[in-house]
Amino acid sequence: MLENYFPVLLFIAVGLAVGVAPLVLGRLAAPHRPDDAKLSPYECGFEAFEDARMKFDVRYYLVAILFILFDLEIAFLFPWAVVLKEIGVFGFVSMLVFLSILVVGFIYEWMKGALEWE
Amino acid sequence: MMELLQTIEQAGQGLLGPFWGPLWTLVKIVVIVAPIMGGVAYLTLAERKILGYMQDRVGPNRVGYWGLLQPIADGVKLLMKEIIIPTGANKFLFVAAPVLALVPALVAWAVVPFADGMILANVNAGLLYILAMTSLGVYGIIIAGWASNSKYAFLGAIRSAAQIVSYELAMGFALVCVLLAAQSMSLVDIVKGQQHGYGLLGWYFIPLFPMFVVYFIAGVAETNRAPFDLAEDESVIVAGFHTEYSGMGFALFFLAEYANMILISALTSVFFLGGWLNPFEGWPVLGAMTAWVPGLFWMLAKMSVFLFIFLWFRATFPRYRYDQLMRLGWKVFIPLTLVWVVVVAAWMQTPLWFW
Numbered sequence: 001m002l003e004n005y006f007p008v009l010l011f012i013a014v015g016l017a018v019g020v021a022p023l024v025l026g027r028l029a030a031p032h033r034p035d036d037a038k039l040s041p042y043e044c045g046f047e048a049f050e051d052a053r054m055k056f057d058v059r060y061y062l063v064a065i066l067f068i069l070f071d072l073e074i075a076f077l078f079p080w081a082v083v084l085k086e087i088g089v090f091g092f093v094s095m096l097v098f099l100s101i102l103v104v105g106f107i108y109e110w111m112k113g114a115l116e117w118e
Numbered sequence: 119m120m121e122l123l124q125t126i127e128q129a130g131q132g133l134l135g136p137f138w139g140p141l142w143t144l145v146k147i148v149v150i151v152a153p154i155m156g157g158v159a160y161l162t163l164a165e166r167k168i169l170g171y172m173q174d175r176v177g178p179n180r181v182g183y184w185g186l187l188q189p190i191a192d193g194v195k196l197l198m199k200e201i202i203i204p205t206g207a208n209k210f211l212f213v214a215a216p217v218l219a220l221v222p223a224l225v226a227w228a229v230v231p232f233a234d235g236m237i238l239a240n241v242n243a244g245l246l247y248i249l250a251m252t253s254l255g256v257y258g259i260i261i262a263g264w265a266s267n268s269k270y271a272f273l274g275a276i277r278s279a280a281q282i283v284s285y286e287l288a289m290g291f292a293l294v295c296v297l298l299a300a301q302s303m304s305l306v307d308i309v310k311g312q313q314h315g316y317g318l319l320g321w322y323f324i325p326l327f328p329m330f331v332v333y334f335i336a337g338v339a340e341t342n343r344a345p346f347d348l349a350e351d352e353s354v355i356v357a358g359f360h361t362e363y364s365g366m367g368f369a370l371f372f373l374a375e376y377a378n379m380i381l382i383s384a385l386t387s388v389f390f391l392g393g394w395l396n397p398f399e400g401w402p403v404l405g406a407m408t409a410w411v412p413g414l415f416w417m418l419a420k421m422s423v424f425l426f427i428f429l430w431f432r433a434t435f436p437r438y439r440y441d442q443l444m445r446l447g448w449k450v451f452i453p454l455t456l457v458w459v460v461v462v463a464a465w466m467q468t469p470l471w472f473w
Contacts, residue, residue, distance in 0.1 A: 007143045007239040008228045008247070014147045015224040018155075019217035019370060023201070026366030030200045039205045041268040042361055053264065053272065060280050063444075067283040070452070074290035077459065078246070081297035084463060092463050099460065106452075115448045117441035 062114055073102055146238055150227055158376040159189035165429050172433040199365035204267060207362065211265035216363065216370035219258025223377035226251040230384050231306050233394040233413035245293060245303040248385065252340065255378065256282045259342075259349065259359050262371070266362040274358025277440065278342060278349030284447035285339040285346075291455030292329040292336070295462050296322060296389045299473050309393035314473070317405065318397035323390040325465070325473050328458055330390040332451050334424065337382035339447070341375060343428055345435035348443060383424035384417070391420050 080087075080095050109115065130138045163178065163185060170177025178185035203212055229244035231237040241247060256279055263275020297303065299322050300311040314320030323330040339346040350358035360371045387393055394413030398404040438446070465471050 004239055004241045006140075007147070008225070008241065010140065010143050011147050011225050011228040011238065012221065014144070014151060015221040016217065018151060018224060019220045022197070022366045022370060023213060023217070026197055026199070026201050026369075029197050030365055032200060034202070036205075038202060041204050041206060041266070042356065043269065053267070054269070056272075056276055060276050063280045063284060066448075067287065070287045071283075071290065074287065074294060077291075077294045078297060078303075081294045081463075082301060082303060084298055084466060085301055089467055092467055095463070096460065099456070103456065106456075110449070115444065117444045 059117065066109065066114065069105075070102075143238075147228075150238060151224060154224065154227065154377060154380060155373070157380055158373055159193065161376050161380065161425060162192070162372075163189050164425075165432070168426070168429045169433050172430075193369070196365055196369040201365045201367055202362070204362050206267035208265040208267070211261050212362075213367070215258050215262035215265055216367045216374070217258075218261060219255060219374040220370050220377065222251040222254040222258075223374045223381060226381055227384075229305055230381075230388065231309060231393060232417055236394075236414065237306060240304060240306050243303050244305040245297065245308070248305075249290065249293065252378075252381070253286060255340075255374070258371075258374065262363070263359040266359075268362050270356040270361040271359050273355050274349050274361070277355075278359060281342075281346065281348060281443060281447070282340055284444060285336040285451070288332050288447060288451035288455050289336040289340065291452070291459055292326075292333040293389070294459050295326050295329045295455075298459070298462050298466060299326065305388055305393075309388055309395065312392040312473070313395055313399070315400040317395075317399045317401050318392065320473065321390065321392040321395070322473060325471075326390065326458070326462065328454060330386070332455055333389065334382070334386050334427075336447075336451065337386060338428065338431060339443075341378040341382060343375070343379065344432035345437050346443060347437060348440055379425060379428050380421065383421040383428070386424055387417060387420035393417055393420075 076098070077095070080091065084091055127142065130142060134141065166188070167177040167185065178188040181187045181191045203209055226248055228238045229241055229247050231240075259282070260275045260279045263271045263273075263278070266272070296308065300308040302308060302311065312321045342349045348358075350360070355361075360368055363371060394417040396405070396408055396411065396413070396416055398408050
């Protein structure tokens with residue numbers, strides 16, 4: 001069973017090599033002549049003012065939180081989906097109860113305007 | 119062909135003993151990665167050519183016959199460009215981000231079957247592995263945006279992160295439907311579950327048609343392709359998360375984006391269009407006429423169709439506005455997929471389920 005995963009591990013190593021090699025080659029083959037103007041962050045020709053890691057809209061946090069809720073939901077659904085044929089109507093009904101609770105929450109956030117981006 | 123492979127395998131075993139296994143796996147990995155990299159290079163040419171003809175131009179035609187050497191020229195040019203690390207950037211993360219974007223796009227291929235038996239690692243949780251790897255791609259983008267210490271890069275990164283996680287949900291629910299139909303997480307079993315002896319009528323795109331459409335569109339959004347390319351949005355935030363990248367750093371993001379496009383095309387073919395299966399299998403006349411065609415051909419043909427649709431989208435649709443993008447993801451796709459999970463599950467309890 002686990003030896004099936006050995007090629008995957010090796011693939012990750014090869015993938016990392018494929019990713020790192022061009023950067024190393026680029027560093028070696030390309031010129032390297034840094035100066036102040038070249039290294040300044042791009043801001044349409046202006047001197048960069050204030051920190052770039054600034055405050056951003058709270059909605060992005062909200063999306064991330066909602067994502068975690070729904071993604072967990074999907075993680076619960078995966079094993080259920082694989083065995084649904086064996087557990088039959090009982091499994092179907094219990095997941096229906098579970099999903100309906102999720103849907104109530106989904107409708108609530110929708111009505112609250114958590115999904116609005118004006 | 120098979121006999122030749124077996125002879126090589128035996129000879130290698132005798133010659134190298136225990137080192138042979140890993141070495142042979144390494145060879146297989148190279149055989150997968152090299153065509154993908156070549157495919158990525160020529161996909162960029164195909165994109166420029168197809169966009170060109172769609173806009174009544176001819177596209178690149180100067181480097182080599184019919185522009186065929188253009189991707190190589192582009193690669194060499196990018197290699198010779200200075201890698202600039204801006205002041206105030208977090209150096210380590212800045213360099214690591216493009217690698218982190220590319221690696222998941224490549225390693226996901228470990229569990230993709232190209233034809234019957236042509237698969238690197240037939241793991242029984244293949245679909246979970248795919249989901250895990252494609253989710254990792256977002257880290258490359260968000261780290262790039264944060265490490266650059268540039269406002270445009272930062273805005274591109276948070277936009278992109280919110281977009282990718284939103285569409286991943288729709289993608290996940292669509293995959294739950296595939297799992298319901300296939301009863302297995304192994305990609306090989308998912309393809310074999312679509313083999314019923316009546317060709318393309320047995321594939322999952324028929325019972326799961328809405329999911330097929332949602333999965334592909336969510337895939338377009340996941341790869342940050344037009345019309346969902348708000349992460350780079352060049353008319354608003356310069357180049358988005360890779361504003362500060364030059365030379366090979368930029369090239370790696372480019373490779374990652376195109377490798378992801380090819381991956382999404384392959385996965386859509388495997389989940390909904392029967393992977394390597396012959397669409398005319400078991401049909402009168404046509405079935406017998408196409409019986410000799412190898413499975414690899416069908417797989418590649420299906421992938422090419424999806425890749426063409428990717429490019430076609432880019433030529434046809436204007437970019438979404440951010441609120442429209444989020445509305446589509448959360449208010450259309452998620453409710454639709456949620457309902458369809460229940461519909462498919464209920465459908466499977468009845469004798470009317472033929473798949």
